[in-house]
Amino acid sequence: MSSANQISRRDLLKQASTLAITPLAISPKKWTTINQNYSNKPSAVVVGAGAFGGWTALYLLCQGYDVTLCDTWGPGNARASSGGETRLVRCMYGDKRIYFDLARRALTLWKEHQAQFNQQVFYPTGLLIFCQMEHYDYAEQARPLYQEAQMPLERLSPDEIQQYFPLARTDDLNHAVYDPSAGFVLARQACAEVVDQFIREGGTFRQTHALPVTTQKEALEKVKLSDGSTLTADCYVFAGGPWLGSTFPELLQDKLRVTRQPVFMFGLPPQFSTTLAKQPLPTWMNRDLADQERHYGVPGNDHRGFKIGWAPANVEAFDPTHDNRLVHPKEVKQARELLAYRFPFMKDAPLLESRVCQHTDTFDKHFIMDRHPELTNTWILGGGSGHAFKHAPALGELASHLIAEKEQVPALFSFSRFTAAAGFTQQHH
Numbered sequence: 001m002s003s004a005n006q007i008s009r010r011d012l013l014k015q016a017s018t019l020a021i022t023p024l025a026i027s028p029k030k031w032t033t034i035n036q037n038y039s040n041k042p043s044a045v046v047v048g049a050g051a052f053g054g055w056t057a058l059y060l061l062c063q064g065y066d067v068t069l070c071d072t073w074g075p076g077n078a079r080a081s082s083g084g085e086t087r088l089v090r091c092m093y094g095d096k097r098i099y100f101d102l103a104r105r106a107l108t109l110w111k112e113h114q115a116q117f118n119q120q121v122f123y124p125t126g127l128l129i130f131c132q133m134e135h136y137d138y139a140e141q142a143r144p145l146y147q148e149a150q151m152p153l154e155r156l157s158p159d160e161i162q163q164y165f166p167l168a169r170t171d172d173l174n175h176a177v178y179d180p181s182a183g184f185v186l187a188r189q190a191c192a193e194v195v196d197q198f199i200r201e202g203g204t205f206r207q208t209h210a211l212p213v214t215t216q217k218e219a220l221e222k223v224k225l226s227d228g229s230t231l232t233a234d235c236y237v238f239a240g241g242p243w244l245g246s247t248f249p250e251l252l253q254d255k256l257r258v259t260r261q262p263v264f265m266f267g268l269p270p271q272f273s274t275t276l277a278k279q280p281l282p283t284w285m286n287r288d289l290a291d292q293e294r295h296y297g298v299p300g301n302d303h304r305g306f307k308i309g310w311a312p313a314n315v316e317a318f319d320p321t322h323d324n325r326l327v328h329p330k331e332v333k334q335a336r337e338l339l340a341y342r343f344p345f346m347k348d349a350p351l352l353e354s355r356v357c358q359h360t361d362t363f364d365k366h367f368i369m370d371r372h373p374e375l376t377n378t379w380i381l382g383g384g385s386g387h388a389f390k391h392a393p394a395l396g397e398l399a400s401h402l403i404a405e406k407e408q409v410p411a412l413f414s415f416s417r418f419t420a421a422a423g424f425t426q427q428h429h
């Protein structure tokens, strides 16, 4: 199991006990405002200040664009998919190099950017994946990528899990995979910090609804705002998350599906709250024998409680503007049982908060980052499919390169992949 690229048990223990409480060693490097050197700047309007839009707006400044960013309810608002408390950050994506590379780049950028932010948003707590099966393919397929990048990825026996993370139940486990590079980000706070940085760097933010006004030509003419006024620009970027389908119904309604996702935060029992505030558990996931049970959690952040969520087997369609965001009592019961199963000390924990968020899925769970097939000056960014937030800074950087024509659209994120498929008639992987 041990190799030169893997950390030793001693290092692992040291990291597990110090990562979460050690201040991040980030140089106070100023983020480069290259845009100041441009004259006759091209202009861009970005609609949506969530994970995709906020970071794209920020990085378009870096490409020399004069950028106006619009959001109906503001960055990381309570209806937005990016409006939750926390989001897991991990590079592990099986053998999918594109996501490994994006997540790795994002890790660097989260750390660099938060040196400019008013608060820490990335918490390197590590990630522990509890596996009942002997081989968790997803992790094993990722191992060569971790090794190549000289990033540790540990396999722990139940005894070792007990030793390092004694609060977790282990009697049903074959092993756990521990990824010390992973952690979580504060989601809504990060969105707000991005827009703050965007404004500091010279961007214009407007809290307004913005809808495309098309013409007969092959380009978008303008966007119409809530107050009836319009904005024109050289290029338009639509990053409206779960609202993209209603903004471009003909193009996107059969390509995106918005689904209801409940999450729960439970209060730590008083006897554990001090210890865990100082030394939080890693973020975690459960994998059962058939790799069907997919629960995940963040064991405590900013006094908001121990979070648990899961991918429901039968997803319900969700209207992000009008649908009810209350959880069902049976879901609270299920959340409590799942949590107490893996972390028995949480058995009688009080529910502090619950939320209903939404995913915006594509049929293959890959993002859309491409030019509108009919409007040459218009870009569509979204289809986060429940896993975009961690990548957000790298997605913003990539989008800015695509729009400035410095990089080609990755085939995986293109509209062309939908042509052979009939949207959701295709099987999910």
Ligand SMILES: Cc1cc2nc3c(=O)[nH]c(=O)nc-3n(C[C@H](O)[C@H](O)[C@H](O)COP(=O)(O)OP(=O)(O)OC[C@H]3O[C@@H](n4cnc5c(N)ncnc54)[C@H](O)[C@@H]3O)c2cc1C
Pocket: 047, 048, 049, 050, 051, 052, 053, 070, 071, 072, 073, 074, 075, 076, 077, 079, 080, 081, 082, 083, 084, 086, 087, 088, 089, 208, 209, 210, 211, 239, 240, 241, 242, 243, 244, 247, 261, 262, 263, 309, 357, 358, 359, 381, 382, 383, 384, 385, 386, 387, 388, 389, 390, 391
């Ligand atoms: C419960 C839950 C848990 C998740 N966990 C993780 C995780 O652990 N790790 C991870 O990486 N990802 C996770 N995700 C996924 C991630 O949060 C999303 O993929 C990501 O936030 C999507 O960002 P977005 O920019 O596409 O959409 P949003 O965040 O919804 O942003 C869209 C924005 O556009 C605005 N808007 C829309 N239409 C208009 C318009 N016409 N005019 C003006 N403004 C408009 C909205 O107000 C909104 O602010 C999770 C998602 C959920 C719901």
